[in-house]
Amino acid sequence: MPKKKIAIIGATGYTGSELVRILTHHPEADISLITSESRAGERFSDVHPFFQGIADQKLHKAEAVKDHDIDLAFLALPHGVSMKYVEQFANQNFKIVDLSGDFRLPDPETYESWYNKDHTYREGFAKAVYGLPELNAEKIKTAELVANPGCYPTSALLGLAPLVNGKLIDPASIVVDSKSGVTGAGVKAKAVNHFSTVNDNFKAYGLKKHRHTIEIQTTLAGVFAAKPIVQFTPHLLPLDRGILSTIYAKPAKDVSEELLMAAYGTFYGNAPFVRLRKQGPTLKDVRGTNYCDIYCTFDERTRNIIVISVIDNLVKGAAGQAVQNMNLMFGMEEDLGLRQIPLAP
Amino acid sequence: MPKKKIAIIGATGYTGSELVRILTHHPEADISLITSESRAGERFSDVHPFFQGIADQKLHKAEAVKDHDIDLAFLALPHGVSMKYVEQFANQNFKIVDLSGDFRLPDPETYESWYNKDHTYREGFAKAVYGLPELNAEKIKTAELVANPGCYPTSALLGLAPLVNGKLIDPASIVVDSKSGVTGAGVKAKAVNHFSTVNDNFKAYGLKKHRHTIEIQTTLAGVFAAKPIVQFTPHLLPLDRGILSTIYAKPAKDVSEELLMAAYGTFYGNAPFVRLRKQGPTLKDVRGTNYCDIYCTFDERTRNIIVISVIDNLVKGAAGQAVQNMNLMFGMEEDLGLRQIPLAP
Amino acid sequence: MPKKKIAIIGATGYTGSELVRILTHHPEADISLITSESRAGERFSDVHPFFQGIADQKLHKAEAVKDHDIDLAFLALPHGVSMKYVEQFANQNFKIVDLSGDFRLPDPETYESWYNKDHTYREGFAKAVYGLPELNAEKIKTAELVANPGCYPTSALLGLAPLVNGKLIDPASIVVDSKSGVTGAGVKAKAVNHFSTVNDNFKAYGLKKHRHTIEIQTTLAGVFAAKPIVQFTPHLLPLDRGILSTIYAKPAKDVSEELLMAAYGTFYGNAPFVRLRKQGPTLKDVRGTNYCDIYCTFDERTRNIIVISVIDNLVKGAAGQAVQNMNLMFGMEEDLGLRQIPLAP
């Protein structure tokens, strides 16, 4: 069987670069096209010099997809921009994995309310499938448009899913206190990601209104028919990669650490990228990989369930998960090309 | 009036070093004696070379306090060791500020249960005053033995006090999710503070059983006659100094951000080191200083109160607060010698 | 005697902020005016929130100097901009310390050749004095315009001065391999100072043509009548503050480590901010202070002299040195207001 022909739309950001890192060694996929509107004509390794000798192909404008007989396109674009390409590619004969936030929410009204932005391709919502494979694999396999989850929601949802699925927690009691590395905010230089603003520093941000709040909440509602209320507080860590979410919830019934971990074991079964841990994981345990490591415990004294969940925000939180979705969409093994080992230290 | 004669018992750790940094320029205190059992005979600047030319005095054994007509001794020692010196100094004619955890809890039974260690000077509890000046100034002024608060409890208690005092929250709903720099774990080299274990990394630790949990809970109970249940989760940040606590609680009545901040304003009044902020503070906002910066908000959607509180764990969380206590104990201005400006970046 | 009235022209950068940090507690200086063309009307603490409660004064436009009876103005401005203010203030009745590179070189031709920029106030060079107090104190005391040295040159020149002065090295053999924290590149967000570009990373930059090369070389030539050839290579460290220069030179005569350190001792005498060290210093040994710590040795095997010199680039490399110059210009004690102790760790 010939390899699948892949286009990466948007090459200058971190997720574009990670897609190339992963797909370069994928045994069943070929990168046929990488595009950048701003850097077309240059080489990919001109934009990301560490790819010299590895990925030196020329960048094209996105319109070049027409000439490349593509099987699947990854959109590694900002939200608001991505929807335009999804619309433009609607009648093309290839699948799409959209890494932006444009089609993750259940409907355009919710999108417009939380993103403060008009949605210009409202028809897209009908065909978009939320691409969290551990929750949604069957739908992903037949999807033409996959909305790749946000980084924070990936870490929160994988930590919460077995608890909500098993009706083990009061869904109105969820607090997700997340801490992310800086790459989550993108490659563009801004005052907030200046080295000396971030280094040796730490802060909370986006209190009460971060867009990933509603993505976590509506996904739990949609997949598990629950009525969750999610308090989500992101924080900015002085490091590059990784999200750790500390999740608190009230039990809905009598629980113990053993019962809880058993629920996780049953729910995730042979999922290749979820590792259940016997103690709290660290960010470096998953760096550069598609793993999500999870630890769950119960505090008898306070009657709180506590979950710790870690991912690499650029891999399981973006490019790796996108390739995992691609594998499912093509009927390949779910972890093909994704067996990287953590780079630690 | 002659300057007060100060002894610093324990010179090799970070708090000993910070005490010297602060007291060197204190206008009403003289460092008469610095002790170290392991490095006696060497100079202070042999142990901390960055003090060359600033603090080159010889280190003595602690027994030398007898010869120095001391007015006050700071104990910058590990818990378990400190209690022995408090006992030994009981009949000496000087005041003590103990920076260890040995006398922070209300009674030896609670201590022994959370510290897994016998307490060998149980009489000490009767005279020990919990040294959080913003809550306890009157008692501190006349104390002979002040138990200087833990770093995490300082950040949590200053964030919670106005809410508990005003009965604005359900005291059984408190979640304190704290993140600390590495100096909080002390100067001794261990696998957990190896640079490559911590750098570019992040983890939760001490879930459910960290000793500062009970310090926060019993202090709230003691000062405000509340019955709190505190869920406390510490995390380790890849940076040197600073604690940020993100605190969640359920309101006990109708509240708004305005009402909440007004409660903070009333409670702290002219407290020289609490700064109420209009948005979330960062760790560097207080680095090297005795400030505690606090922001509080209310999420209408989820009905949660959220507080962000930051301190420098070595200053307001240790040595600075100890000097603030000393100032009160001597009837001096509370912020004397403590007007350092944040070192940022 | 009334305190001196000080203006700080340019408030948004790191050096402006450091000037306020230092001058706030200077016993003989008052900050009468802080200016910013872009943020005039806002408070200083709006720009630098960590100054809340410490420096809340309003920012003005620079033209406000006319109304404030200023004794001395610090120009904390980019090169190219600073020269315009020096010209504009030429007939005003106050002294100037210019922290930019506009008047550090001996003549406008050299400036234009290395800065690739026309110099629009060539008359300024005649009155400008190079403000490195350890080399130039007598001239600084009577200067009306002091050109505050660059950060790298401060570290290199203090490391080299005793060797060049004592004709101990071949001035054509100098290699200065310097490593700087990120604040040296300024507060403006750029791709090169994005956190994820710098963190866990390291690089050399500006090979062969960095402007500080010629500042080092012409200063050595001017002060010591030497004919140096300086190879200067700057590198970017993943940290905020500090420069360490490793300097290599060939001896011009028989030397030993003892003889070399004796030359440093004689040259620096009672200089309050140079600390001669018995082993290599680290950046944190001087963080937040005006110290320059120096270690020098001789390798018998290779016949190379090696010097290690460290400073805080924002203090001895900028704002602290500027205040040291101010003290000299006003006939005050050289270290007044500058006795900060290193913040370590």
Place this chain on the structure above:
Amino acid sequence: MPKKKIAIIGATGYTGSELVRILTHHPEADISLITSESRAGERFSDVHPFFQGIADQKLHKAEAVKDHDIDLAFLALPHGVSMKYVEQFANQNFKIVDLSGDFRLPDPETYESWYNKDHTYREGFAKAVYGLPELNAEKIKTAELVANPGCYPTSALLGLAPLVNGKLIDPASIVVDSKSGVTGAGVKAKAVNHFSTVNDNFKAYGLKKHRHTIEIQTTLAGVFAAKPIVQFTPHLLPLDRGILSTIYAKPAKDVSEELLMAAYGTFYGNAPFVRLRKQGPTLKDVRGTNYCDIYCTFDERTRNIIVISVIDNLVKGAAGQAVQNMNLMFGMEEDLGLRQIPLAP
């Protein structure tokens, strides 16, 4: 052909862990045995939890090599310990790649003089081949014992080899100013690698007498029949992985940047891991990979040649190079299993 059976002697350090990371996906090698004297009986993933689900095999004592029909053993042990195993394994029927410093120098006398330690297996020097494939591939192919190069020497020698080989520089003029991440100092917790000692800090160390000095010098002498004098100064960077060497030397003839880069191009030809760069590389350009990126220039003004060379000290500076040597020793493709892509950021 069956896969080669590999033993890794020494599992607890960084190089042991990196060997497992690389060999796990090597298509022609199987890890048959991992040993640790101190942790035998535990699983590899107990020691390195991030390997959970990837490498869970039991650790054995080294004596177990007898039972495993090994083809090649990697010794990931400290110097001084390694020589004992090389001796003990001398009559075993497998090849050895020793990652310690015990057999890198030309003779035991030089070893004893620079390592301050007796060498107890002096016969080993006769059969040891210095394992820098870009210089020594032919000898490595038939070697039974390969001494894997030190991390600093790898970066220095690859930067210098074309210049020394082409007699382009005066070999007595070499200055190697190197900067390394912390993993180079090993996994054992010590005061010098405490997070707060290293973070936001930088220093030179080992001036004049670091053991890698003589490894660089004797290798240049041995391979190129040159008489080099090498000044080598290592520095400690606040980051995990990577060495950048800035190398200065005087030209021995008329040179230009073009001529120099052409010499590099000729010398390295199709070497799979040397990338010649058009501007200075950064550490992250090679993180997690076996690449050595090199840039060379000539300063007409000063008549100095400057070379910048970067590697990942744990990969090309240790485990990756060891596997590269293994590939050569088994007649496999040199880069088999070593095509990792840099993890950036």
